[in-house]
Amino acid sequence: MVYDSHTPRRYDYGGVTIITKITNCKKLLILAFFLFLSLFYASISETKIYLNIYNPNLVPFPIAVADFTSPRRINGDIANNIQQVLSNDLNISGLFRVVRSKDFPVKMQKGSSLIELQELGNWDDLGVDALLTGSFSVSGDLLAGAFQLYDLVEKKYLRGMRYEGKKQDWRHIAHRIANEVVKQITGSSGIFDTRIAFVSNRTGNKEIYLIDFDGGNFRQITHNGSINILPRWNTEGNKLFFTSFMKRNPDLYAIDLSTKKNYRISSQEGINASPAWSPDGEKMILMQKHNDRSHLFLMRLGGKKPVQLTWGPANYTSPSWSPDGKQITFVSDQSGTPQVYTMDFGSKEMRRLTYEGSYNVSPVWSPKNDWIAFCSRVEGFFEIFFITPDGSHMRQLTFSAFNNEEPSWSPDGRYLAFTSNREGKSFIYIMNVNGNYQRKLTIFEGEAMNPSWGPYVN
Amino acid sequence: MLKKSLLKNFLLLLLLFGLLIGCAHQGKTKSEQTEPPQREEEKIIEEVKLEPQRIEPEIPQVEITETEIEPNFVQANYPGIEGKFLESSMLKDVHFALDQADLSPQARQTLTENVKLLNKFPKAKIQIEGHCDERGSTDYNLALGEKRAASVKNYLTSLDISLTRLSTISYGEEMPLNTSHNEEAWKKIDAVI
Numbered sequence: 001m002v003y004d005s006h007t008p009r010r011y012d013y014g015g016v017t018i019i020t021k022i023t024n025c026k027k028l029l030i031l032a033f034f035l036f037l038s039l040f041y042a043s044i045s046e047t048k049i050y051l052n053i054y055n056p057n058l059v060p061f062p063i064a065v066a067d068f069t070s071p072r073r074i075n076g077d078i079a080n081n082i083q084q085v086l087s088n089d090l091n092i093s094g095l096f097r098v099v100r101s102k103d104f105p106v107k108m109q110k111g112s113s114l115i116e117l118q119e120l121g122n123w124d125d126l127g128v129d130a131l132l133t134g135s136f137s138v139s140g141d142l143l144a145g146a147f148q149l150y151d152l153v154e155k156k157y158l159r160g161m162r163y164e165g166k167k168q169d170w171r172h173i174a175h176r177i178a179n180e181v182v183k184q185i186t187g188s189s190g191i192f193d194t195r196i197a198f199v200s201n202r203t204g205n206k207e208i209y210l211i212d213f214d215g216g217n218f219r220q221i222t223h224n225g226s227i228n229i230l231p232r233w234n235t236e237g238n239k240l241f242f243t244s245f246m247k248r249n250p251d252l253y254a255i256d257l258s259t260k261k262n263y264r265i266s267s268q269e270g271i272n273a274s275p276a277w278s279p280d281g282e283k284m285i286l287m288q289k290h291n292d293r294s295h296l297f298l299m300r301l302g303g304k305k306p307v308q309l310t311w312g313p314a315n316y317t318s319p320s321w322s323p324d325g326k327q328i329t330f331v332s333d334q335s336g337t338p339q340v341y342t343m344d345f346g347s348k349e350m351r352r353l354t355y356e357g358s359y360n361v362s363p364v365w366s367p368k369n370d371w372i373a374f375c376s377r378v379e380g381f382f383e384i385f386f387i388t389p390d391g392s393h394m395r396q397l398t399f400s401a402f403n404n405e406e407p408s409w410s411p412d413g414r415y416l417a418f419t420s421n422r423e424g425k426s427f428i429y430i431m432n433v434n435g436n437y438q439r440k441l442t443i444f445e446g447e448a449m450n451p452s453w454g455p456y457v458n
Numbered sequence: 459m460l461k462k463s464l465l466k467n468f469l470l471l472l473l474l475f476g477l478l479i480g481c482a483h484q485g486k487t488k489s490e491q492t493e494p495p496q497r498e499e500e501k502i503i504e505e506v507k508l509e510p511q512r513i514e515p516e517i518p519q520v521e522i523t524e525t526e527i528e529p530n531f532v533q534a535n536y537p538g539i540e541g542k543f544l545e546s547s548m549l550k551d552v553h554f555a556l557d558q559a560d561l562s563p564q565a566r567q568t569l570t571e572n573v574k575l576l577n578k579f580p581k582a583k584i585q586i587e588g589h590c591d592e593r594g595s596t597d598y599n600l601a602l603g604e605k606r607a608a609s610v611k612n613y614l615t616s617l618d619i620s621l622t623r624l625s626t627i628s629y630g631e632e633m634p635l636n637t638s639h640n641e642e643a644w645k646k647i648d649a650v651i
Contacts, residue, residue, distance in 0.1 A: 205538055206632070226538030227632045230597055243600075248540045249627065250600060271604055271628060274597040287597060292608035292626075294601035315601035331598055337557065338598055359557065361595035375595065382594070406595070450596055 049187040050129065053095060053414060056434055060097040061185055062127055063090065064152070067101045068134040068145075078143065078167070079136040082174040089178035089192040089214055092430075094437040095185075099128050123152045130158070132181060136170075143167045147177050149184055159184050171216055191410050195454045196417050197221070197231035197240055198428050202446030208242050208255075213410075213430075215442040221255060230274050230450055235281030237455040241265065243273040252286065276319040276328065285309070285319040285328060296330060309343065320364045320372075322389065329353070329363040329372050329389075340374050342389060353391040362406050365389070368413035371433075373397075375405045384418055397435040404429075408453045417441070417451035536633075543585065548575055551635075552610060557594075559605035561613055569610065573617045584619070586610045588628040589635065596631060603628030 051061045065087050068079035090096040103126060120131070131152050136145030148160040161180055163173045172193060179190030194213050199206050208221040208231045222228045226246040233240060234254075241254045252265040252272040266272040270289025277284050282301050287294045290308065294315045297306040310316035314334035321328055322342075329342045340354040340363045354360040359377035366373065371386040378396075382403040387394045398404035402422040409416060413433070420429050423440075426447040431438040441448075531544040549572050552565040561569070576584065588603030588610075607626035615621050 224538065227629075229630075229632065245536075245539050245629070245632070250630075270626070271600050273600055287601065289604060292604065292611075294604060315598070315605060317598045317601045318595060331595070338595075359594065361598045377594075403593070 050185045051095060053186045053188055058095070060095060061129060062097045062099060063130045063132060063181070063185075064099045064104060064123065064126065064128040065090070065101070066104070066131065066133040068136060068147075070135060071137050078138055078170055079134070079145065082136055082145075082170055082177070083134065085171055085174035085214065085216065086178040086181075086192075089175060089190075090181065092214060092437070092439060093178075093182065093190075093192075094432050095182065099126055120150060120152060120155050129153050130185065132177075134177070136173075138167055141167050143170055143173065145173075147180070149181060171212070175212070175214070188412060188414075189456060191412050191415070191456070193457045194411060195237075195457070196408070196428065196441065197233065197452045197454060198417075198448050199229055199231065199450040200444070200446050200448045202444055208240065209448075210240075210257075211428075211442060215440075218442060218444070221257075231452045232275050233277070233452060233454045235277045235279065235455065237457065241275045274318055276321055278321050279323055279325045285321075287317055287319070296328075318362055322365050323367050323369050327365075327389070329365050331361050331363065340372065340387070342372075351391070353387055353389075354394075356394070360385075364407055364409055366409050366413045367411055370413070373407040373409065373416060375407065384416065397431070398438075406449065406451060408451045410453050411456045415453075417453050419449045419451060554606055557602070559602060559609050561609050566613060569613050570617065573614065573619060576614075576619060582623065584614075584624050586614075586624060586626045587633075588626065588630075589633055590631045591634045592631045594631070600628050600630035603630045 051058070065083060068083040070079040087098045087100070091098050123131070129152055131150045132147060133150075134145060134147035136143060142164065143166065144162070144164045146160055146162040149158040150156065151158050159180065161177070163176070165173060175190075175193035178192040182188065182190035182192070192213055195210050195217075196213065197208060197210055200209050203220075205225055206227050206229055207223065208228050209219065210221055211218045221231075221240060222242070222244070224244065224246055226244050228242050228244045231240050231242045238258060239254050239256055241252060243250050244253050245251075247267065249267060249269065250271050250273055251267040252275060254263045254265050255261070256263070265275075266286060266288065268288050271287050271294050273287045275284045275286045284299045284301075286297050286299060286306075288297045288306070289295070290311075291313075293313065294317050295311070296309040296316045296319050298309055299306045310330075310332070312334065314332050315338075316330055316332050317338075318331045319328050320330070326346060327342050327344050329340060331338050332341050333339070335352070337358040338361050339352055340360045342351050342353060343349070344351075353363075353372065354374070354376070357376045357378065359382075361375050363372050363374040369389065372389055373384060373386055375382050376385050377383075381401060382405045383399065384397045384404050384407050385394060386397060397416075398418075398420075400420075400422055402420060403426075404418055404420045404422075406419045407416045408418070415430055415432055417428055417430050419426050421427075422429075426449050427443075428441040428448045428451045429438055430441055531546050533542055534545045535542045550568045552561070552568050554560075554565070555562070576582065586607045588605070588607030590599040590602050590606075594602075604626065607628055611621075611624050611626050614624060
């Protein structure tokens with residue numbers, strides 16, 4: 001690295017901003033300093049992992065969640081709501097067993113925001129390994145408070161965070177606390193503030209909706225009265241793409257979630273659907289019509305001419321990127337039935353993955369690169385399957401005499417959202433990657449389908 | 459002034475369409491009442507090309523004219539979808555086997571019958587709709603509907619319907635023939651195939 005010797009430079013290093021003025025003679029010293037700094041950070045970032053979330057035989061981690069307190073009784077509701085929402089997050093994650101205050105040792109039941117370490121007491125009878133406490137208060141439209149997490153086995157303070165925000169954002173704060181707890185206990189980022197886009201016909205026509213991971217914060221995104229289907233996220237998670245029949249053609253639109261502005265992205269005659277954004281956020285693969293068939297087209301940001309990736313008399317649909325951005329998985333009926341394929345951008349090689357069954361669709365590549373989830377028709381019903389990206393192993397996740405379709409990965413690759421009609425009407429469900437903890441996302445009039453799980457929220 | 463005369467000419471053209479046009483298509487609700495529900499469908503719809511910005515105020519007149527001339531034809535539209543078209547029970551739907559886009563002998567016969575009607579109205583524009591039932595992947599069904607519509611389009615051109623009169627649209631699984639989800643409805647659908 002050669003820097004202009006007299007220009008001050010800012011280095012953002014592990015959250016610490018250092019401004020240095022580099023001179024030639026000091027270069028070596030600075031290099032040594034950075035070496036030391038990186039070693040220092042490596043050692044402190046090596047925190048204990050309490051729970052390996054990728055263990056297939058995972059036993060939920062027992063955590064005690066105290067009643068969140070409030071300095072003024074009038075604010076008790078919001079502190080309580082935050083505690084309820086984050087406890088629910090931890091419970092439905094399948095990672096935790098939440099023990100509530102009514103089961104605490106009597107001395108601890110009152111709840112306290114700051115517990116002296118020597119007061120942590122004896123929790124052995126309860127069989128919990130960690131304790132979460134918190135306190136929140138409201139002043140006007142502002143909400144402020146903090147949580148503390150303790151290791152009850154080693155009797156030590158693990159982590160605490162203070163939050164200040166708008167009162168209306170209490171639910172976000174609750175999800176963030178749950179994220180921090182997951183991060184501390186598992187070493188992996190939590191997904192409690194991620195959102196799932198989907199389609200519902202509850203207004204009488206299909207519109208696009210958003211909902212939080214826990215089924216809260218349900219909101220309608222499109223209001224155009226037409227048929228709107230197949231929502232897909234951009235990589236940053238600030239735009240939703242979808243196909244709408246407004247102009248009597250399945251055109252691709254995008255809505256900016258912060259400005260609520262709508263854009264018509266692609267309106268070629270025929271299909272414009274199912275855009276898959278690359279992990280680097282710069283490219284999009286889209287279904288478009290060519291010679292009366294659906295083909296895959298690669299487009300780059302900046303509006304250059306699309307590149308056609310597939311050719312011939314078959315249909316090519318449903319693209320999904322590998323996490324390294326080097327391959328895609330998609331559906332083709334070139335064999336006579338719809339099957340799952342991969343394409344490598346380096347070798348240009350196309351490879352068929354599925355050979356069992358006559359209907360294999362909706363492939364989605366796991367963010368962890370271990371599986372491609374897809375939907376297969378088995379004896380007249382649709383079920384969700386996994387296959388390794390090299391096609392070597394396959395496994396069935398759902399078993400029912402109903403349809404389980406349209407899998408969509410959570411950004412951490414530990415959950416799948418999917419559509420099921422197990423209760424008669426189509427609805428969105430969530431399950432863990434091992435097929436456990438299947439739960440309905442929410443309940444409302446009408447049906448829901450086309451789930452698309454959004455990226456991490458920054 | 460120029461704009462007005464253009465408008466008039468355009469309206470005349472539309473009236474001409476109204477006179478010459480016949481055709482249309484079997485209404486969805488009718489077909490559900492009179493026929494056993496079938497698995498897949500293909501619709502042929504006759505569409506009047508409208509330019510909404512220019513002729514919007516005149517549309518009610520066009521409607522009236524059409525009804526007077528040919529009572530069999532009903533102007534219709536899909537809620538939330540731009541454009542209007544004429545429907546008639548005289549144009550029959552074409553049905554496909556599960557997952558398939560090939561025309562059965564029966565489908566070809568239906569299309570041949572439809573062509574007789576279409577030939578009476580040589581200036582009518584025809585939009586072919588491709589549909590699928592709700593089973594299966596939403597985006598794959600969009601592609602399958604396109605393939606089905608193309609099968610019909612190709613067969614119609616082989617029967618000397620000019621390609622310039624034909625357009626296609628795939629609605630995928632968004633307008634299934636049988637919208638009932640209960641077990642009984644499924645069984646009925648299965649029994650047809």
